[in-house]
Amino acid sequence: MKIIIAGDGKIGFSLTKQLAAEGHDLTVIDINPKVLDTVQNNFDIMVVCGNCATMDTLQAANIEQADLLIAVSDKDEINLLCCMTAHSINPNLHSIARVRDPEYTNQAYLMCDLMGLSMVVNPERSAAQEISRLLKYPGFLKRDTFVGGRVEIVELKVSAKSPMNGVKIMKLSGVIGCKVLICAIVRAGKCIIPSGMDSLMEGDRVFLTAPSNVLQTLLKNLGVVTKKVRSCLIIGGGRISYYLARNLVSAGIRVKIIEQNHDKCVSLASLLPGVTVVEGDASTQSMLSSEGMELFDSVVSLTGLDELNAMLAMYCSGSVNNIVTKIDRIESTGVLDVLPLGSVIHPKELASNEIVRYVRAMQNQSGAAVTVHSIADSMAEASEFAVTAATRNLGVPLKDIRLKDHVLVACIAHGPTVEIPDGDSVISEGDTVIVVTDGSRVIGQLNDIFE
Amino acid sequence: MNVKIIGRMLSFIIAIEAVFMLPAMALNFADGETRSAFAFIVVIAGMLLLAGLTYLLCKGGSSAFYASEGFACVGLGWTLMSVFGCLPFVISGEIPNFVDAFFETVSGFTTTGASILPNVEVISRGMLYWRGFTHWLGGMGMLVFLLAVIPMADKTSGYTMHILRAESPGPSVDKLAPRMRKTARLLYGMYFFLSVANYVCLRFARMPAFDALCIMFASAGTGGFGVRADSLASYTPAAQIVTIIFPLLFGANFSIYYMLIIRKFRAVLRNEELRLYLAIFVLATAAIALNIRGYFATFGEVLRHAAFQVSTIMTTTGFSTTDSNLWPPFSKAILLCLMITGACAGSTGGGIKCARLLLYFKSLLRNVRQLLHPNRVEMVRVNGQVIPETVLKNTNAYLVAYMIISVASVLIISVDGFSVESNLSAVLACFNNIGPGFDAFGVTSNYAALSVLSKLVLSFDMLCGRLEIFPILALLTRSAWSRKV
Numbered sequence: 001m002k003i004i005i006a007g008d009g010k011i012g013f014s015l016t017k018q019l020a021a022e023g024h025d026l027t028v029i030d031i032n033p034k035v036l037d038t039v040q041n042n043f044d045i046m047v048v049c050g051n052c053a054t055m056d057t058l059q060a061a062n063i064e065q066a067d068l069l070i071a072v073s074d075k076d077e078i079n080l081l082c083c084m085t086a087h088s089i090n091p092n093l094h095s096i097a098r099v100r101d102p103e104y105t106n107q108a109y110l111m112c113d114l115m116g117l118s119m120v121v122n123p124e125r126s127a128a129q130e131i132s133r134l135l136k137y138p139g140f141l142k143r144d145t146f147v148g149g150r151v152e153i154v155e156l157k158v159s160a161k162s163p164m165n166g167v168k169i170m171k172l173s174g175v176i177g178c179k180v181l182i183c184a185i186v187r188a189g190k191c192i193i194p195s196g197m198d199s200l201m202e203g204d205r206v207f208l209t210a211p212s213n214v215l216q217t218l219l220k221n222l223g224v225v226t227k228k229v230r231s232c233l234i235i236g237g238g239r240i241s242y243y244l245a246r247n248l249v250s251a252g253i254r255v256k257i258i259e260q261n262h263d264k265c266v267s268l269a270s271l272l273p274g275v276t277v278v279e280g281d282a283s284t285q286s287m288l289s290s291e292g293m294e295l296f297d298s299v300v301s302l303t304g305l306d307e308l309n310a311m312l313a314m315y316c317s318g319s320v321n322n323i324v325t326k327i328d329r330i331e332s333t334g335v336l337d338v339l340p341l342g343s344v345i346h347p348k349e350l351a352s353n354e355i356v357r358y359v360r361a362m363q364n365q366s367g368a369a370v371t372v373h374s375i376a377d378s379m380a381e382a383s384e385f386a387v388t389a390a391t392r393n394l395g396v397p398l399k400d401i402r403l404k405d406h407v408l409v410a411c412i413a414h415g416p417t418v419e420i421p422d423g424d425s426v427i428s429e430g431d432t433v434i435v436v437t438d439g440s441r442v443i444g445q446l447n448d449i450f451e
Numbered sequence: 452m453n454v455k456i457i458g459r460m461l462s463f464i465i466a467i468e469a470v471f472m473l474p475a476m477a478l479n480f481a482d483g484e485t486r487s488a489f490a491f492i493v494v495i496a497g498m499l500l501l502a503g504l505t506y507l508l509c510k511g512g513s514s515a516f517y518a519s520e521g522f523a524c525v526g527l528g529w530t531l532m533s534v535f536g537c538l539p540f541v542i543s544g545e546i547p548n549f550v551d552a553f554f555e556t557v558s559g560f561t562t563t564g565a566s567i568l569p570n571v572e573v574i575s576r577g578m579l580y581w582r583g584f585t586h587w588l589g590g591m592g593m594l595v596f597l598l599a600v601i602p603m604a605d606k607t608s609g610y611t612m613h614i615l616r617a618e619s620p621g622p623s624v625d626k627l628a629p630r631m632r633k634t635a636r637l638l639y640g641m642y643f644f645l646s647v648a649n650y651v652c653l654r655f656a657r658m659p660a661f662d663a664l665c666i667m668f669a670s671a672g673t674g675g676f677g678v679r680a681d682s683l684a685s686y687t688p689a690a691q692i693v694t695i696i697f698p699l700l701f702g703a704n705f706s707i708y709y710m711l712i713i714r715k716f717r718a719v720l721r722n723e724e725l726r727l728y729l730a731i732f733v734l735a736t737a738a739i740a741l742n743i744r745g746y747f748a749t750f751g752e753v754l755r756h757a758a759f760q761v762s763t764i765m766t767t768t769g770f771s772t773t774d775s776n777l778w779p780p781f782s783k784a785i786l787l788c789l790m791i792t793g794a795c796a797g798s799t800g801g802g803i804k805c806a807r808l809l810l811y812f813k814s815l816l817r818n819v820r821q822l823l824h825p826n827r828v829e830m831v832r833v834n835g836q837v838i839p840e841t842v843l844k845n846t847n848a849y850l851v852a853y854m855i856i857s858v859a860s861v862l863i864i865s866v867d868g869f870s871v872e873s874n875l876s877a878v879l880a881c882f883n884n885i886g887p888g889f890d891a892f893g894v895t896s897n898y899a900a901l902s903v904l905s906k907l908v909l910s911f912d913m914l915c916g917r918l919e920i921f922p923i924l925a926l927l928t929r930s931a932w933s934r935k936v
Contacts, residue, residue: 027628035840040612041517046629062713207579 001025001362002066006052006082007073008035010328010348011098011123011355015070016043018356021199021442027061030073053081053110058089068362069095070355072121080115089118094118094362097353100125102271103241119358123351127242130350131324134343135232136251136297139207139224139390140414141195141343144373145212146384147413147432152212153183153375153382158204163222170196177221179420180210183436184380187285191379193406193438205337207375209382209410209434211418229253229322233296235282235312237264240347242271244300249274258282258291271428276286283308288315294394298322313341349378369443370432380438382410385446387431399423402451406438408448452932456516457523458509463597464528466502468535469495471588472581473807475539487575490543490549490721514610519931521613526926529914533557536585545578548731550903557910559585559901561917562799564675564769564886565909567899572680576661579678583668589917590672590701591642592618592801599635617922621796622807622846627709641708642799646671649697656689666690669851670697673800675769675886682771682894688755691772693761695755702766702794703728704806723834728765728795728805735761735789739782746778747764765789767801769886778891783889790879801884801916803853809833810846852920860912864905877901 001024005012008030016039020026029052030036031357035048042351049171050057052073063069069086071079076099083095099108108120133143142155158164167175169182184207185200192198200206210218229288232248234241237259245255249272259265268364269277278285282303293299299316301309306327313325323342336344353374360369369383387394393401398409398421411434412419412427419425427433476491507755539558546555551567558565559582568574574582583928588596593615611631616624626634649670653663665678677683683691703725710719719725740757747753756773763770764786775786794803814830821827830837860878865871869891876888877898887894898906915923 025633027629041610044611044631047624202709 001068001359002062003027003068003070003359004029004058004061004063004066004070004086006030006069007079007098008032008039009072009074011072011351012070013039014348015072015351015355016045020045021361022356024359027066029057029061034288044354050293051078053078055085055089058082058086063089063093066090066093067142068118069093071095072098072351076104080117082112083117084115090254091116096121096358097317098351101240102239106308109215111449119355121351121354123347124239125243126350126354127240127345127347128247131240131244131300131345132247132251132344134324135229135300135322138227138229138298139219140215144375144377144382146371146373146382146411147418150212151209151411151413151418151434152215153207153209153373153410153434153436154215155375156206156224158202158206159251160202161223163203164206165202166199168193168197169201172200176218176326178210178217180208180214180216181407181408181410181420182206183209183382184376184438186337186379187377189335191376191438193380193408202344205376205381207380207436209420209436210251211420214427226255227297227321229298231296232256232298232300233258233291233293233320235299235301236309237261237268237277238302238304241300242268245272245275246301256286256291256296269343285315288312294319296320298324300324300326304325304328310336314339317342320392336364349374363444375436380436381443382434382436382445384432384434387427387429387433387446389429390447391427391429392440392450394428395426397424397426404451405448407443407449408436410434410436452523453513453515453520454507455519456514456835457527458505460524460594461528461531462502462509462596464532464593464600465498465505465535466538467593467597468532469498469502470854471584472498472539472747475577475581475584477577477851478580479575482576482637484577486576487539487543487545487577490539491577491581493542494538495534497538516610516613518613518616519925521610521617522922522925523931524614525617525918526922528594529560529918531912533910535558536560536581539581540578542600543575543578545574550906551899553584554898554906554910556585557913558881558886559583559674560589561884561913562586562589562672562674562767562801563881563913563916564669564899565881565892565913566676566886567906569897569899570680571676571678578677579665580661583674583678586672586674586676587646587668588672589678590674591638594618594640595635598631599639606758618918619797620917620919621704621804622810622849623842624797625706634861637709638705641705641712642671643839645697645700645708652693652697653690656693657687658690662686666694667697667807667866670694670768670772671701671799673698673701673761673766673768673794673798673884677770683759684772691755691759694770695759698766698768698770698800698880699732699762702768702798702800704795704797706797707795718834720886721834723809724795724806727809730766731792731805732758732761735765735785739785740779740784742782743778760786761789762853764885765792765802766794767884769880772893774893774895776889776895787876787879790876793883803850803883807846807849810838810843811850811936814847838874849920852924853882856912856915856920860908862899863908864901867900867902867905869900877909878912881909882916884913884916 003024004027005015006029008028020043020450028045029041030046031051033049036049040047048061063086071082073079079097083097086093095117095313097117099120100122140154144153161173173179182194185194186205231254234257237257241257248255253435260281265277265279299320301312306329309325313323317323317340325341327343357372360372369385371384375382409421412421413432435449472491472495476488479488481590493500533556540552546552554567598611627637628634650663650667662678669676674711676697707719741751744753759772760775793804794800794809796804796806817829828839857878864874872889873888877892
């Protein structure tokens, strides 16, 4: 497809990377020629320099021929104007705008209708939703849902004391007492799509596929304490903090926000009535102790500095069970793996995943994936496909099918029943399958997995 | 520097060049020129073997590709292409001297058209075909062709931009389409279409089929190798008029044709470079026609010869219909100036290019205005677009490098003892990829009389001219090859 990305910031860049790899024709617009130079040297794309909300610039980017416009510049108003202008030139265009100001969120649906937007993305709100999902279901570092929420891929860290430590994968079901499938392991910054012979080691981050209803059992058998989160300390008072606090308060969780900037404190306090807002510098130890950091059962560090977030997480990890750390800029989390940061959230990755899912859905007529989540720090990908009559190897047991390297069938859903597959499982028409691959190849259609 | 990926690219270049030699070989076989045909077989087999070995040696390894690799690929690729391309001439004995054959092949690939052959009519048809085809390939560029046909393994990589930048002429290079492969295919598609049109027109002008093919190759690449000793003088006037028009078309920026395809006619009409290019053509033709009006019987003939010479020199093709060496000094001076200005950026032609000329004039005017109003802030604009200062800086640096290389080359060549006019015109004609110069190196003579050193210097000039100096200079710097940081 012909896609135009307006705004080459953090999300723009990570979108460019993903969509160019999937073989789309990309044109990137930005006002700063320096960033365009970088992006053009790294990817096979075209660049246009200029204000993305002007007709001239959009026409230079060949908006008439484009299928999709993604406006992700740093200003909401520019993004909206950009989409509206583009629509006036090309009425058949799909458009996605990033709108993140809380003042606009309530009218997002209305704006979609009025301005012909296909989708509004709000990275901060997505991040907040992700964090609150993690806090409501503590114990997992990350959760992605498939098949209408009935299957999940969850992330766990193997600690020294964990019953999983040192166990061969083929013997895992016996140890943890329920049937799950390990679809990816991140070890020392590298992603492995494991076979039954691999063993788990301390420090591994494992990604498990499991039906949603066994997750509770899984945690219990692993000895992970899953006390419900009742209180949350949020450090930093940005947009994510606002959305998160609103979410948590409505779920009955007590929230305290520490923020340095007086004006932000005032605005948060006026917007969020049930929340305790404290003005102060969270990087000082005395401040954290005086606010009773160790009394909270979760800490979320959301300041604008990655380094400070990591430091805060490490400082709190001794006394608080559930820790969530926001990381914006540091790209590969290989260096962060050794640190006790709890769940790591990358807002830009979440938002670009959301957009990539939309792009794939646009192509879905040709049997592309229904849902796609990138897992293992974007080094692997889990995609959900519907099995149709055109799928090859229907009714053949998996052990007799030759799959491509680094491809794993992680789950098969036959109607209402969810099966974690083994060698005897078969795929039949009407099923839904989840396929995991490492980053080396893009699976566009289900038939691509067969050799 | 990532040697392995450069090795892989070079192996592709050698292999494709070998494949392109096949028609020439077949032609020699058909004509019963077995010795030349066998020379091709030996060279093709050797090149394919070498390409295969290089590829195997360089298989795997990282795919890191940055600006320095781009320059190295283009600089080394063109040098190797010329070395291998000249081997059939040497082995068949048609041009026995290696340096002569190398000069001839460099002259072909760089679309110069400067020759060392005293009599082109004794050369076999297969060799003439190959000599002409080097023009066609060199015109749009071997690496651009590579980008169009070879699916690059790593789809995410944007490294192809470094290659396009290093190989395509002009102060700044833009893609026509988001994908490099599509851009390269568009460029070659338009090039191919125009070439076919040119061939058909030449045939209608009653040129023999083989001659038309070779002349088409030379016009398309704006090269200038003919197949007759008198270049184009003995063909019909219609064929000469076709060869006024088509080099002019090939000398225009190919993005103009793309704009025509996507129906942006207004942008084409307002294109400042195109206007300058056509204005230079019309004015120079008028001036020369006035100057030489006594030389030919009818005014039509005067105009045809003037327009032919202006078109062929400013597009850096270098054909001839008459001996311009005998023209009055004013006409020769105009032709000398046209040699330097050259064709448009993004075309198959050489020279400084009209796009740069525009930038020089505009930034010069800006500097003068700034002398009068020292605090004035002013941007240089072309086609309404602001030109970034870095582009202006690079364009100025280009002129300095251009001057230094020209002067140094003239100095070295002067050792051979030819007249000042000969030496100056020879360097300008080679450096700007035109072909024939004046006086001792005029259209009726050739470059065979020069010493080996002078031929190598001129070969270097031709490569520098075609690749716009910097890729070749970059190869010569120590930091390009240093393993240290």
